[in-house]
Amino acid sequence: MPSDTPLHIEVAYTEPGKQRLLAFQVASGTTARQAVLQSALPTEFPHVDFAAAPIGIFGKKVKDSTPLRAGDRVEVYRALLIDPKENRRRKAAAKQKKEAT
Structure with a gap:
């Protein structure tokens, strides 16, 4: 594939209640991190x-x-x-407590 052929890729990010899947083109040779930074995600989620x-x-x-x-x-x-693991322990303890009452 010629090095000047653009690549069609997607970048995905999710938070509770909101998710984004962005499809766009990047130059051949672009790295995973570069694609994330070139996407609209940093603008849409400035706190990340x-x-x-x-x-x-x-x-x-x-x-x-x-x-x-x-x-x-x-x-x-x-x-x-x-x-x-801690989350599973808490759920199991809560379930046992509920069943005991």
């Missing part, structure tokens, strides 16, 4: 540090420098607010 947020492609975490391929979906991940 898109320069440092973890990213992935189709559910698999990747390095910032990962070059994109046509059709890739770059996903921006948020930090977990609570440890999943």
Whole structure:
């Protein structure tokens, strides 16, 4: 593929109650992080540090420098607010308490 052919990609980000999936073109050789920063996400979600947020492609975490391929979906991940194990413990304890009453 010639290096000047634009790549059609998507960039996705979600928050509780709001999600965005942006489809656009980037230059061949664009990295995953560059695509996120070139998207409209930093403008739509100014409170998020898109320069440092973890990213992935189709559910698999990747390095910032990962070059994109046509059709890739770059996903921006948020930090977990609570440890999943702790959350399961709390739910189990609440269920046991409810069943005991």
